[in-house]
Amino acid sequence: MLGATSTAAERRLALRKGLAGDQILRFPGAINPLTAQLIEQLGFDGVYISGGAFSAAMGVPDIGLTTLSEVTEHGQQISRVTNLPSFIDADTGFGEPMNVARTIQLLEDAGLSACHLEDQVNPKRCGHLDGKDVVSIEEMTKRIRAAVQGRRDENFVISARTDSRAGEGLPAAIDRAKAYADAGADLIFPEAMKDLGEFEAFAEALDVPILANMTEFGKSELFTASQLQDAGVQMVIYPVTTLRLAMGAIEAGLTQIRDEGTQAGVVDKMQTRARLYEVLDYESYNSFDSDVFNFTL
Numbered sequence: 001m002l003g004a005t006s007t008a009a010e011r012r013l014a015l016r017k018g019l020a021g022d023q024i025l026r027f028p029g030a031i032n033p034l035t036a037q038l039i040e041q042l043g044f045d046g047v048y049i050s051g052g053a054f055s056a057a058m059g060v061p062d063i064g065l066t067t068l069s070e071v072t073e074h075g076q077q078i079s080r081v082t083n084l085p086s087f088i089d090a091d092t093g094f095g096e097p098m099n100v101a102r103t104i105q106l107l108e109d110a111g112l113s114a115c116h117l118e119d120q121v122n123p124k125r126c127g128h129l130d131g132k133d134v135v136s137i138e139e140m141t142k143r144i145r146a147a148v149q150g151r152r153d154e155n156f157v158i159s160a161r162t163d164s165r166a167g168e169g170l171p172a173a174i175d176r177a178k179a180y181a182d183a184g185a186d187l188i189f190p191e192a193m194k195d196l197g198e199f200e201a202f203a204e205a206l207d208v209p210i211l212a213n214m215t216e217f218g219k220s221e222l223f224t225a226s227q228l229q230d231a232g233v234q235m236v237i238y239p240v241t242t243l244r245l246a247m248g249a250i251e252a253g254l255t256q257i258r259d260e261g262t263q264a265g266v267v268d269k270m271q272t273r274a275r276l277y278e279v280l281d282y283e284s285y286n287s288f289d290s291d292v293f294n295f296t297l
């Protein structure tokens with residue numbers, strides 16, 4: 001009720017413990033706070049907050065147009081309603097290394113548990129598109145060192161994503177990841193892996209945990225959580241999945257309303273009012289004020 005009952009520090013600690021455990025952590029993307037509540041109630045390990053989904057929801061492509069303030073506010077709205085750790089996409093860090101340090105502090109202040117920074121140039125693009133460019137190893141390690149320096153809660157997880165697999169090949173991407181881990185990254189996000197063997201190669205080469213991005217319509221096959229766990233991966237994100245599910249349903253429903261003149265034919269596909277109230281835990285607001293939940297559906 002009224003948001004998370006845990007503190008940000010407790011959620012970060014839980015994430016640290018989870019990453020040190022032997023079970024893969026599953027983080028679906030939350031497109032809004034309500035989705036995060038559902039993710040928690042369905043028993044997932046954490047909530048991912050996607051830059052791609054957020055920019056799409058704002059009506060623009062994922063090319064770094066959303067601002068640090070917008071992203072932080074969105075992250076805060078989500079992290080404050082869930083007891084799960086929340087992991088946010090910080091793109092290239094919103095500027096030069098000094099800006100990256102400040103980005104980390106704002107994300108900490110917003111109650112987030114983790115973020116990832118990527119080695120793409122600006123303007124960045126979705127990691128599963130062709131023609132990406134990356135900055136030099138030196139520049140990316142500067143970003144990471146600045147992030148680590150800016151961090152005030154040592155349990156805030158800083159993840160380094162490398163988009164170099166496509167342009168530089170697997171061995172070079174692994175070398176980059178090693179340099180990023182040496183610079184202080186707690187978790188490595190190898191973007192757009194071609195197969196399970198590539199995840200395995202990263203996991204074998206590195207002492208820090210590995211994240212797998214199971215985004216649909218991308219370069220990676222959709223492996224199961226247990227396949228990824230067997231390949232040595234500690235965390236999997238389903239970043240844009242809830243947006244795609246919702247938008248697929250919204251488009252089908254709107255088309256039917258347009259064509260049939262009523263939504264009656266799609267009502268059975270909707271979340272009911274009763275179910276919505278259950279997810280929101282409407283009833284428990286009665287403990288504050290017994291006049292709140294005194295109606296019948």
Ligand SMILES: C[C@](O)(C(=O)O)[C@H](CC(=O)O)C(=O)O
Nearest residue numbers: 050051052126127128215239
């Ligand atoms: C993970 C990602 O950075 C995101 O913003 O969610 C995207 C996902 C996508 O566009 O499918 C990515 O670059 O992989």
Ligand SMILES: [Mg+2]
Nearest residue numbers: 050051052089
């Ligand atoms: Mg992104």
